Amino acid sequence: MADDFMIDTDDLQRRMDGAMASLRSEFGSLRTGRASASMLEPVMVDAYGSPTPINQVGTVNVPEPRMVTVNVWDKGLVGKVEKAIRESGLGINPQLNGTIIMLPIPELNEERRRELTKVAAQYAESARIAIRNVRRDGMDQIKKAKADGMSEDDQKLWEDEVQEMTDAQIKAVDQALETKQAEIMQV
Structure with missing residues (x-):
């Protein structure tokens, strides 16, 4: 019966990866000196x-x-x-x-570096929001499948899988932000 209700995790992963790619692109446009x-x-x-x-x-x-x-x-x-x-x-x-x-490319002063770290943090938060929106879509798919007859055990397995994907992506965003902020603050 578990095979009757497949959640498209590949699509969810692709969309989360897209949020990360967008974040990397935004980080690339930030001047670091x-x-x-x-x-x-x-x-x-x-x-x-x-x-x-x-x-x-x-x-x-x-x-x-x-x-x-x-x-x-x-x-x-x-x-x-x-x-x-x-x-x-x-x-x-x-x-x-x-x-x-x-x-x-001129040298960045301390004040400008701090402003850029705040901008980087805003970009990262936008990526986190995008990833959480994808997670919500996945959870909605699971709830719909539950309403269509998916067992509670299967529901729990799918929810855990979607949550693990989300946690991994959020961790990657946080690591990318730390790296970018360190790069910006480096003189």
């Missing part, structure tokens, strides 16, 4: 009449720990790319060198 190509991912350039990710109008490189360069392929877009970076809120002042835009 070190150059990273991923810090430019949220920057959109008005190219050819539509918003375009910066990595689709040029090559983003990290030639040294405190420098990011963008080699813009179309000379006509250099000004638009520079403007997009300047207005992105990253706090970086681009320097032009032909079609190459150099982005020196």
Whole structure:
């Protein structure tokens, strides 16, 4: 009878993994005082009449720990790319060198580091909420199966499995947050 009521744990796991992937992406966009190509991912350039990710109008490189360069392929877009970076809120002042835009990464002060750790904590809490929402969906599936005739033993087994998945994902979020906060606070 247990086989009659299958809870799609693969779907739940995939959705929880998606929340973690989103968290890693958000963490990648946080400036830590070190150059990273991923810090430019949220920057959109008005190219050819539509918003375009910066990595689709040029090559983003990290030639040294405190420098990011963008080699813009179309000379006509250099000004638009520079403007997009300047207005992105990253706090970086681009320097032009032909079609190459150099982005020196300034040292972060203590106050800014603390602000960034708070932002990282907000991102982590959003990921925890997303994971708990997936858990709630799984528990709702189990309750529905119980109403359709699932035994209490099977219900308990499924609930335990969903809870274990949730606990593992929340632990991974907490570890990722600790790592990111340590990285941000490192001088």
